[in-house]
Amino acid sequence: MTRPSQPRTPVTTGREPGDLMTDHVSGDRMNGDRMSGDPVEEFMKRRKKATINDVASLAQVSKKTVSRVINNSPSVRGETRDLVNDIIARIGFRPDPQARGLAFRKSFLIGLIYDNPNAQYIVNMQMGALDGLRGSGNELVVHPCDWKGEDFLDEIRDFVELQRLSGVIILPPVAEDRNLLALLDELDVPFIRVTARSGDVNDPPIAGLQIVSVDRVGCEQAGEHLVELGHRRIAFIAGNSLYPSAHARRAGFEQGLAKHGLGFAPDLIEQGDYSFDSGFVAASKILSRVDRPTAIICCNDDMAAGAYKVAYELGLRVPDDLTIVGFDDAPIAARLNPALTTVRLPTRDMARTASEKLIGSDAKPGASVVFDSVLIVRGSSGPVPK
Amino acid sequence: MTRPSQPRTPVTTGREPGDLMTDHVSGDRMNGDRMSGDPVEEFMKRRKKATINDVASLAQVSKKTVSRVINNSPSVRGETRDLVNDIIARIGFRPDPQARGLAFRKSFLIGLIYDNPNAQYIVNMQMGALDGLRGSGNELVVHPCDWKGEDFLDEIRDFVELQRLSGVIILPPVAEDRNLLALLDELDVPFIRVTARSGDVNDPPIAGLQIVSVDRVGCEQAGEHLVELGHRRIAFIAGNSLYPSAHARRAGFEQGLAKHGLGFAPDLIEQGDYSFDSGFVAASKILSRVDRPTAIICCNDDMAAGAYKVAYELGLRVPDDLTIVGFDDAPIAARLNPALTTVRLPTRDMARTASEKLIGSDAKPGASVVFDSVLIVRGSSGPVPK
DNA sequence: TTACTTAATGACACCGGTTACCATATAAGC
DNA sequence: GCTTATATGGTAACCGGTGTCATTAAGTAA
Numbered sequence: 001m002t003r004p005s006q007p008r009t010p011v012t013t014g015r016e017p018g019d020l021m022t023d024h025v026s027g028d029r030m031n032g033d034r035m036s037g038d039p040v041e042e043f044m045k046r047r048k049k050a051t052i053n054d055v056a057s058l059a060q061v062s063k064k065t066v067s068r069v070i071n072n073s074p075s076v077r078g079e080t081r082d083l084v085n086d087i088i089a090r091i092g093f094r095p096d097p098q099a100r101g102l103a104f105r106k107s108f109l110i111g112l113i114y115d116n117p118n119a120q121y122i123v124n125m126q127m128g129a130l131d132g133l134r135g136s137g138n139e140l141v142v143h144p145c146d147w148k149g150e151d152f153l154d155e156i157r158d159f160v161e162l163q164r165l166s167g168v169i170i171l172p173p174v175a176e177d178r179n180l181l182a183l184l185d186e187l188d189v190p191f192i193r194v195t196a197r198s199g200d201v202n203d204p205p206i207a208g209l210q211i212v213s214v215d216r217v218g219c220e221q222a223g224e225h226l227v228e229l230g231h232r233r234i235a236f237i238a239g240n241s242l243y244p245s246a247h248a249r250r251a252g253f254e255q256g257l258a259k260h261g262l263g264f265a266p267d268l269i270e271q272g273d274y275s276f277d278s279g280f281v282a283a284s285k286i287l288s289r290v291d292r293p294t295a296i297i298c299c300n301d302d303m304a305a306g307a308y309k310v311a312y313e314l315g316l317r318v319p320d321d322l323t324i325v326g327f328d329d330a331p332i333a334a335r336l337n338p339a340l341t342t343v344r345l346p347t348r349d350m351a352r353t354a355s356e357k358l359i360g361s362d363a364k365p366g367a368s369v370v371f372d373s374v375l376i377v378r379g380s381s382g383p384v385p386k
Numbered sequence: 387m388t389r390p391s392q393p394r395t396p397v398t399t400g401r402e403p404g405d406l407m408t409d410h411v412s413g414d415r416m417n418g419d420r421m422s423g424d425p426v427e428e429f430m431k432r433r434k435k436a437t438i439n440d441v442a443s444l445a446q447v448s449k450k451t452v453s454r455v456i457n458n459s460p461s462v463r464g465e466t467r468d469l470v471n472d473i474i475a476r477i478g479f480r481p482d483p484q485a486r487g488l489a490f491r492k493s494f495l496i497g498l499i500y501d502n503p504n505a506q507y508i509v510n511m512q513m514g515a516l517d518g519l520r521g522s523g524n525e526l527v528v529h530p531c532d533w534k535g536e537d538f539l540d541e542i543r544d545f546v547e548l549q550r551l552s553g554v555i556i557l558p559p560v561a562e563d564r565n566l567l568a569l570l571d572e573l574d575v576p577f578i579r580v581t582a583r584s585g586d587v588n589d590p591p592i593a594g595l596q597i598v599s600v601d602r603v604g605c606e607q608a609g610e611h612l613v614e615l616g617h618r619r620i621a622f623i624a625g626n627s628l629y630p631s632a633h634a635r636r637a638g639f640e641q642g643l644a645k646h647g648l649g650f651a652p653d654l655i656e657q658g659d660y661s662f663d664s665g666f667v668a669a670s671k672i673l674s675r676v677d678r679p680t681a682i683i684c685c686n687d688d689m690a691a692g693a694y695k696v697a698y699e700l701g702l703r704v705p706d707d708l709t710i711v712g713f714d715d716a717p718i719a720a721r722l723n724p725a726l727t728t729v730r731l732p733t734r735d736m737a738r739t740a741s742e743k744l745i746g747s748d749a750k751p752g753a754s755v756v757f758d759s760v761l762i763v764r765g766s767s768g769p770v771p772k
Numbered sequence: 773t774t775a776c777t778t779a780a781t782g783a784c785a786c787c788g789g790t791t792a793c794c795a796t797a798t799a800a801g802c
Numbered sequence: 803g804c805t806t807a808t809a810t811g812g813t814a815a816c817c818g819g820t821g822t823c824a825t826t827a828a829g830t831a832a
Contacts, residue, residue, distance in 0.1 A: 049547065094544075094548055096488075096548075096550075097493075097548065097549065098484055098487045098488045098493060098550060099488050101484045102482075102484045102485050102488055107483075107484060109495075109525075109527075117509070117512075117513055118509070118717070123503070123504070123509055126503075126528065127503055127530070130528065130530060139495075139527045139529075139549060140527065140528055141495075141525045141526065141527055142512065142516065142526055142528055143525075144513070144516060158480075161435065162480055162482075162483065163483065163525065164482075164484060276717075276720075276721060302721075305721040308721075308723060309721070309723055312723035312724070331504070331662075331718075332717075332718055332721060334662075335662060335688075335691040335694075335695070335718060335722075336721075337694060337695055337698035337723070338698070
């Protein structure tokens with residue numbers, strides 16, 4: 001535990017009068033000539049935020065060496081490193097992100113870019129992103145935006161450039177914007193997009209790591225589930241076609257039915273936009289027909305809630321008169337009566353993975369991490385009525 | 387538009403060779419001796435982020451003067467200011483928040499501190515906070531935390547101190563933590579708390595501006611509403627008593643009933659914690675009694691959803707057999723069948739006001755801005771059954 | 773006219789870290 | 803034993819802004 005024979009020249013050491021070191025040979029515990037024992041303790045009494053300079057002067061090395069220790073530079077002798085780390089721990093030094101950022105030209109801020117902030121999956125993903133960032137020294141800056149807005153791209157450019165973001169996470173549906181991806185590429189900021197694998201097996205490769213959900217799997221299960229319950233005349237409420245999830249889900253549901261030689265009733269396919277209201281409207285059309293279906297598949301839970309409302313108003317009982325299936329397993333799914341059969345996606349985990357990959361920077365462009373969806377059977381799906 | 391007679395000494399001007407100024411008297415448009423016209427245009431070709439130094443050299447003033455212009459210092463001559471502003475606009479200069487923050491010792495980041503990130507009001511308030519910050523040059527850093535956790539305070543201290551936050555917004559229920567408020571006070575960071583006025587008329591004064599909701603008003607209306615519908619035997623599911631809102635709401639409901647000489651059925655008061663599950667449990671107890679009430683008042687919508695579920699399972703029709711009332715007007719309120727009668731609070735506006743006040747810094751400690759709640763009557767409340 | 777203010781601006785150090793480059797000291801090669 | 807590699811640490815400049823103080827020119831009082 002003895003300190004190394006001091007390697008520094010005693011001349012022009014740049015010591016100020018206020019410095020805390022004893023002259024000459026020193027040694028850790030033999031400098032008790034002043035009553036106030038430890039220079040470190042002395043320092044702590046000042047109750048001021050420690051800087052790299054404090055560490056340097058207490059450890060009697062240059063700030064550059066401290067910097068090396070902080071950044072795990074290999075060219076620091078083990079003893080020196082231990083000494084510096086010890087001081088750092090004792091005075092509770094933590095490098096200032098602002099100063100560090102200024103020098104590094106990055107901010108240690110991760111931007112979370114998304115549209116429609118109300119959706120439940122956004123909330124989940126925000127939590128997940130925070131999960132992944134925790135303890136990493138990065139903070140999350142949320143940035144809802146108006147995709148499709150006039151100067152969407154300019155606004156993002158400003159945000160990323162001005163804040164010198166360390167990374168960006170893009171959530172659906174914004175994550176589909178090729179122009180945005182190109183912009184981020186141009187700005188040379190690491191980014192990760194969260195998206196749903198579309199129906200096409202081979203999407204064109206794209207910059208940045210992708211976190212991909214396979215909505216299809218759970219949907220397929222859901223489709224089969226309905227057929228097994230005996231349903232033959234099945235309606236469908238589609239999601240906003242700007243979302244790849246809308247296509248992936250539809251493809252999944254259809255494939256589930258197709259496995260048994262079935263498909264959606266062609267006259268009972270309605271376009272929705274993932275909103276409760278659109279679900280209500282679509283279900284109204286569907287259920288007002290004389291030969292109404294025995295089941296409705298909705299591209300998400302919110303639209304399913306709209307279908308519930310229509311059924312309620314028409315006096316149809318779920319699932320006795322009508323089976324309803326959703327997607328998301330949003331909180332509302334369990335709160336509907338009866339609880340909604342739906343498909344669950346690990347949205348929070350997906351976003352956590354996104355931020356972990358982002359800061360871990362093992363984000364090889366083009367690579368992707370895949371998450372599967374799974375069917376959750378609850379009370380809204382039942383055997384076809386006689 | 388002629389420039390002022392140059393006030394700077396021509397000696398030791400610190401000009402570097404690369405500088406763009408013409409010597410001597412100059413004059414704006416007579417320096418076309420080189421073919422490449424405008425120095426500004428020349429600069430723009432470089433496609434690099436402009437710094438204050440660029441502005442200074444193009445405007446031929448010191449960076450300090452540019453700084454003065456940026457910060458609206460009064461001691462800049464009008465013409466100089468115009469000149470500098472013109473250059474700034476033309477080259478699109480925007481001061482770097484990092485550098486600025488380093489010098490100012492603050493980060494232009496606003497921290498949003500909250501617990502239970504799932505609650506809908508948190509989502510609304512986050513949006514509101516962003517509304518208020520938009521265009522101000524501040525960004526929002528979200529920081530969910532484990533209130534009641536082991537080292538909650540230490541964690542907040544780290545966050546605020548390390549990031550040198552420009553301000554903090556605290557949402558319920560964390561906003562009730564006196565120790566937290568004291569800490570923020572000690573850290574000398576501006577903060578605003580969003581809270582519900584408790585039942586007491588005179589809460590002890592507290593540091594920081596408060597955004598206060600008056601939950602009571604709408605609850606009182608709700609209470610009266612039920613009495614007017616003929617209800618006499620009314621159950622109550624209380625909210626988490628750590629939240630002042632729980633007390634404020636209860637007081638409001640009770641006062642509404644009291645106006646007509648009524649009160650909750652003493653044997654039908656159950657404790658909930660604002661969660662769906664707790665609402666379900668509480669309502670189960672309430673509705674399993676032989677002399678069950680004709681109405682249940684729930685301290686929030688999520689617990690009301692729990693009550694709906696119990697009613698559904700027991701085969702009770704709402705509102706024919708049972709009236710249910712909630713609080714929050716969360717999205718689920720309109721999605722329940724029938725739609726839930728509830729009390730609405732302008733949560734988004736509250737948070738927007740919070741961030742506006744925070745950056746406007748007209749946040750006199752002790753002052754408060756008050757928002758009223760209002761009853762929203764929907765299908766879940768009906769006349770008492772015969 | 774001289775001296776004293778005041779307004780406007782600039783020079784320079786500083787915020788707290790970093791990189792680039794140079795200077796040692798020790799280890800290795802002949 | 804002396805020169806050359808290599809590890810280690812120091813110095814200065816820089817990132818892009820700010821504060822402090824000095825300086826200049828113009829305005830005013832004596």
